[in-house]
Amino acid sequence: MVSFQDANYRGSWCCQLILFFIWLPTFQDVTARETHAGPRQISTLVELAKEPISGESGLFEPIEISPAVLPKYPYPTEPLSPMYTSFPSSPNRYLPVLTGKCPVNFSVSDISNIIDKTASDCTGALAALVGNVICCPQFSSLIHIFQGFFNIKSDKLVLPTAASDHCFTDIINILSSKGSNGTMLPTLCSIKPSNLTGGSCPVKDVSTFEKTVNTSKLLEACSTVDPLKECCRPVCQPAIMDAALQISGRQMMLNDNGNVAGEMNHTDYLNDCKGVVYSYLSKKLSLEAANTTFRILSACKVNKACPLNFKEPSEVMNACRNVAAPSPSCCSSLNTYIAGIQQQMLITNKQAIICATLFGSMLRRGGIMTNVYQLCDVDLKDFSLQKAAAFGLQQGCLLGSLPQDVIFDNSSGFSFTCDLSDNVAAPWPSSSSITSVSLCAPEMSLPALPTSALKNIGCNSGGVGFLVPIFSFLIFSTLLY
Template identity: 75%
Template sequence: MGLFQDAKCFKGSLCCQLLFLILWLPSYQDVMAEQKQIASSRISSMVELAKAPTVGLFDPIEISPAVMPQYPYPTEPLSPSYPTFPARYEPILTGKCPVNFSDISNILDKTASDCAGPLAALVENVICCPQFTSLIHIFQGFFSMSSDKLVLSSTVADHCFSDIISILASRGANNTIPTICSIKSSNLTGGSCPVKDLSTFEKIVNTSKLFEACSAVDPLKECCRPICQPAIMDAALQISGREFMINNNKNLGGEVNHMDYLSDCKDVVYSYVSRKLLSDAANTAFRILSSCKVNKVCPLTFKEPSEVINACRNVAAPNPSCCSSLNIYIAGIQRQMLITNKQAIICATLFGSMLHRGGIMTNIYELCDVDLKDFSIQAYGIQAGCLLRSLPEDVVFDNSTGFSFTCDLSDNIVAPWPSSSSITSMSLCAPEMSLPALPTSQTLKNMGSNSRGLDCVVLIFSFLILSASLH
C-alpha cells in the first residue's frame, strides 16, 4: 500500500502523527474495544454549548464478536488494523466442475481479499460485489474456452458455482457472498438469452468492433464518454433479437421481464469478451464498468428525517438543537457501508433534497459542518470518515497491518446542498469531470470537532473490526 510514502502529509498535526505512530504498533495487540462516547458534538464552534448527541458519531464499526480473534492482553492499547487473516485450507470441491481453477488463481485470490470475511458486508457495493461479478464473468468465459458454448448448463453451473464459493471461503472470503451480492449459479447459464454458442454469436455480432471497444477500457473516460458500455449493450440487443424491434419503434414495455432477458444476453456478451481477453485485462475492464454503474447512484438507505426537519425548518444561523438532531441522524448513516467520493456527492444531494422538500431552505450542511466524508463509514479512533476514490479499489492484506485500502478526500469538503428538492439535473460528468475543490486554510471555517488534525488528502485507512451488528 505504500503506507509510509505519504508520511509528509502527516506533519504539522499532532493527531496525524499519533496515528502514524500507532500504525507501528505490534500486530498482536488486542482488537476488542470498549464503547466510547464522543466528548463533544460536531457542531460549529459558534455553538459550543450545543448538547452532544446521545449516539456517538464516530463509534467503532461494529461486528459480531464471534468473528473476532481472542487475544491474551485485553487491557493493551488498540491497534487500528485487523491484524489477522484466516488460515488457508484445502477446499472440499464437488469434483463435478471440469475446470482447472489454478489457471484463474490470481482472480480468485483478489476476490477472496476483496470479500474478506467480516469486511464483505461493509464494502459490498464498491469493492466486493463488483469483483465477485467480474470473477463470474471471467469464469464463464474461461469455462467456454474448451467448447463452442459461451455458457454452462444448469447442472454444471450449480457444481462450479459451489466450487467457486468453497475456494473463496478457503482463502478467507465470506461464504455468504452470493447472498450479499445477489448472484446465483443461474448467472452462469445465460438464462433466457436465445444465443448461447460461439458460432451463432460471431455471425450476429460485429465482434471486431466489440473487442476494439472493450479490450482497453479507459478508467477516466468510460463513465462519462462510454465506449465499451454501448458496445456491450448493442451486442446484447443483437443476440436478444430486440434490436430489430427497437429500430422499428416497437413497444417493449409490455413484454414480460424484457430487462431480465436483456441482462441474460449481456452476461453472454461478457463471457465472450472475457474469452478473448487475458483474465487480468478482463478483470480490469469489468471493474471499470462496475465503477461507472455504482457511482451513478447512492447506495445508502435514508429513513424519514422528520426529527431533523422539525428541528431545522426555520433556522438561519448555527443552532444547537438543529445540529444535534442532524448529527444524530447522520450517525445512523455512518453505520451502513463504505462509499466512494462520487457516491457521497449523490447521497448528500439526495438527503439534502429530502430536507428541502420538508421545508428546510437554509444550507444546514454548512451551518453544522457536515462534510462529504460524513456519509461513509467512520474510522475507529481517528474520528474521520473514509471515502474511496471513484476508480476501482481493492482491499489489500499485509501481514503486519492487516486489511487496508486507500481513502480519498479525507479533507473537509463541505457536503453539497441542493438548490431545489429535485436532483434530476445533477451530473458528475462536467467537462473537467472533477470533484469539489479541496479546501485551503483560507477557506476552512466553522470547523467542527470532527475535522481537527486531519490535513491529509489521502490516508491509509486500516479498519478495526469490532463487536455488535451490521446495519
C-alpha cells in the first residue's frame, strides 16, 4: 500500500520535472527579430466592412477610416485644410416677421442657440450641398427640441394643429432672417408642420407616457450617447424604438377591438410615436444635451445609406466590360460618369464606402469583373462634391462620419473640416449583389481559458511549495547569465 506521504513526495518530483523542462529553453540564445507585415496581412476595406458573424460576442467598435485603411499617398505634400467658403461672405440677416400666433419666446437663450446653429448649418445655397449630412439632421433636431420647449410648463408633448402651423412658419421665418435657406428646408428635409403635432400617435401627454413607458430606462440609455459606439452597439436607439412601440401599441389594441373606425398603417403612427419619444427626451434633457443626442442618432442613420443618385452607367459598361489592364477609353468613360456624381453633394467617408460599393455592384451586374477602381485610380473622395469654386472647394472633400456643424467666422466666412485621409482607394465589391454594408468591425471574442492538466497528475500544493526557492534561484541565475 502506498502511503499519503509517498504520494505527496512523488507529486512534488513530478512538478519539479515539469517546471525543469519549461525552464530549460531559457538557456538558449534567442535573438529578437523585427517582423514586417506583408501585403496579405493588411485588412482591406471590404474585409473590415463585413457583417459580424452570428453567434460571436464581445466588444466591437465602428471602423475609423483613417487608421483602418492605409491611404495610397501616406505622405501627402500638403494636408487638406478645412474648406472655407467665399460666397456668401456674410449671411443676409434681417429682423423676421412673425405671425404673432405662436406663444413662444424665441429669444430665450436655450432655444435661440439651437436656432442659430440650425441657421448656420443650413445657410444659403450651401444647405443643399450638406443637406443630408449636416443641415437636415440639425433641422430635424430643432423640430424635436421645439416640441418639448413649447410644452415645457405643461403636461403636453405635442403642439395643437393650429399652433403648429403658426410656430412652424415662425421657425422658418427666423431661420431665413439669420441667413438660412428657410423656404427650401421643408422640402429638402421632408419636414412639415404636422411633425410637431404627434400625428396619429395615441399618447401625447407626459402622464400617460410615463405610465406606459419605463422612462428611467429610456433616460439612462439616451442621456449620454457615445458617438463611437452608438451606431454599432446601439443603446439609445433601441430604447427609443421600444418606447415608441409601447405607446403605439395602445392604438393597435384599440384598432383590434374595433373602437377606432378605419384602418391605419402601423408604420405611420410608429414614426409619429418616435417623434413623441423625442419630445419627451427634449423635455427631460437640457436642450444642448438633447441636440447632441439627436445629432448622433441622425449620424448613425445617414451613414447607413448612400444618398447619391446613380443613373444607368451603360457607357461605362460598354467601355470597360472586357478590360483587364488600364484602358484610356474605359477610364475616360468612368471618370466622365463619376464627374456627374461629383456635382451632387458632400458626403461622409462612411457614405462614400457604401456608394462606391453600390456603384461597383452595378458595374459587376453589367459584366465588368475587373476592379476598374484600381485600374483608373478611383478614390473614395471621388464620390463626394468636387471643385465647387463658389465655396472654395478645389480638391474634393469627404466629411467625417461624426456630426459636425458649419461654422461662420466674420473674417473667413463659412467653414467645415474635411477628412484629412480621404485619398483611400474605393473598395471594389466581391459580388454583383449587395444588400447592405456593415461599417462595424467584426466582433471578437476571447477563447475560454484552458483548464490545467496539472491537477490530474499529482502536483499538489506541497510539491509546488518545495520548488519555489529552487525556481527563484534558477530565474536569478538566468538573469545573471
